Amino acid sequence: MKAVAETAVLFPASELPPGQIRADFLPNGRVIAIYNVDGQFHATDDTCTHGAASLSEDGVLRGHVVECSWHNGCFDVRSGAACASPCSEALRTYPVKVVDGMVSVEYEGE
Ligand code: FES
Secondary structure, three states: OOOEEEEEEEEEHHHOOOOOEEEEEOOOOOEEEEEEEOOEEEEEEOEOOOOOOEHHHHEEEEOOEEEEOOOOOEEEOOOOOEEEOOOOOOOOEEOEEEEOOEEEEEEEEO
């Protein structure tokens, strides 16, 4: 069956200040990390592609780059691209919008 884009309305944008990261669950069970980069929101899978680190808990956001504190790999949160060793596999990303003040993320439903 072909996946359909769904939208999950997650939390008020005011709850995530610039420079911060938080985790949330999608209705399909995936855990994602949401980043506020100078007022622009981005979302990726929460688990680092190098190991089992949670980027929302163990990551440090500097500009649009999240550094995983486990082994200092990093990712561009806009594209998910890995940008420092030992990370080489990109993170999955999700389109984010702020609708009526709420952070909303598109994901693939069933
Ligand atoms: S677990 Fe993230 S860099 Fe190794």
